[in-house]
Amino acid sequence: MSAGRRFTPRAGRAPLAVALDAPDGATALRWAAAVAPHTAVLKIGLELFYREGPAIVTALRAAGLLAGPADGAGPAELGTAPGEAAGGPPELFLDLKLHDIPATVAGGMRSVATLQPRFVTVHAAGGAAMIRAAIAAAPTVEVAVVTVLTSLDAAALAAVGLAGPPQDAVRRLAVLAVEAGARTLVCSPREVRMVRSELGSNVTLITPGVRPEGSEAADQARIATPREALEAGADLVVVGRPITRATDLGGAAKMVADSISAGQGPAAR
Numbered sequence: 001m002s003a004g005r006r007f008t009p010r011a012g013r014a015p016l017a018v019a020l021d022a023p024d025g026a027t028a029l030r031w032a033a034a035v036a037p038h039t040a041v042l043k044i045g046l047e048l049f050y051r052e053g054p055a056i057v058t059a060l061r062a063a064g065l066l067a068g069p070a071d072g073a074g075p076a077e078l079g080t081a082p083g084e085a086a087g088g089p090p091e092l093f094l095d096l097k098l099h100d101i102p103a104t105v106a107g108g109m110r111s112v113a114t115l116q117p118r119f120v121t122v123h124a125a126g127g128a129a130m131i132r133a134a135i136a137a138a139p140t141v142e143v144a145v146v147t148v149l150t151s152l153d154a155a156a157l158a159a160v161g162l163a164g165p166p167q168d169a170v171r172r173l174a175v176l177a178v179e180a181g182a183r184t185l186v187c188s189p190r191e192v193r194m195v196r197s198e199l200g201s202n203v204t205l206i207t208p209g210v211r212p213e214g215s216e217a218a219d220q221a222r223i224a225t226p227r228e229a230l231e232a233g234a235d236l237v238v239v240g241r242p243i244t245r246a247t248d249l250g251g252a253a254k255m256v257a258d259s260i261s262a263g264q265g266p267a268a269r
């Protein structure tokens with residue numbers, strides 16, 4: 001079973017992960033400084049990690065923009081229980097989408113586990129053995145399993161041999177992942193209700209494909225607003241370009257965080 005309890009943001013933080021899809025470390029540091037006060041999680045993906053490597057994690061931590069082990073970063077049993085900590089810097093989400101043979105993915109997980117991230121992503125399409133290997137290799141990391149990329153619509157899925165509504169593919173892959181021991185899944189906000197009713201309240205659901213009202217979908221196909229995602233049962237919403245392409249990144253992140261917080265409370269969850 002993958003590490004951690006169901007995700008709860010640190011006290012005072014909106015359940016928002018800002019995607020730092022920056023071209024270089026200097027830009028990432030600037031963006032992180034602007035958004036860190038408003039977000040629970042910072043997500044580092046392929047663009048930034050391939051460019052800067054683990055050094056970007058060290059730099060963000062040195063700047064106080066990312067939680068480290070001393071802040072109780074990592075899965076809940078390694079750090080603070082929900083509600084215990086008063087804020088603190090955002091937690092680390094390494095969105096590296098590992099997808100390879102089990103032994104290779106296990107090696108990759110062992111390597112990135114040294115950075116003590118809260119979440120690392122792998123692709124469900126790598127299969128159950130690969131997911132089990134990822135979890136076993138990094139017991140302190142929450143392995144977040146990507147079901148169906150939020151950029152894929154029904155036509156794109158049919159073209160890769162997965163004809164049928166995206167919901168069906170998401171359901172199959174979510175069940176496979178949980179049967180392999182995962183308890184954190186990535187899907188679009190459109191499938192959250194279905195996945196939650198299929199797999200219950202113990203799984204953490206992370207949703208990219210989130211667009212504040214009026215912002216461009218760009219290459220995302222299965223989208224909803226932050227409020228809609230949370231109301232459907234998501235635990236953490238990922239927002240990138242609508243924040244990082246804004247002139248005032250801090251203001252944009254605050255607006256998204258406020259829109260989420262306005263919808264939170266017993267009735268909304």
Ligand SMILES: O=c1ccn([C@@H]2O[C@H](COP(=O)(O)O)[C@@H](O)[C@H]2O)c(=O)[nH]1
Nearest residue numbers: 019045148149150208209238239240241
């Ligand atoms: O299915 C997935 C899995 C991961 N992502 C990542 O989330 C962000 C979304 O960024 P936006 O700019 O808000 O579109 C990005 O880093 C993706 O790699 C995803 O979009 N869909």
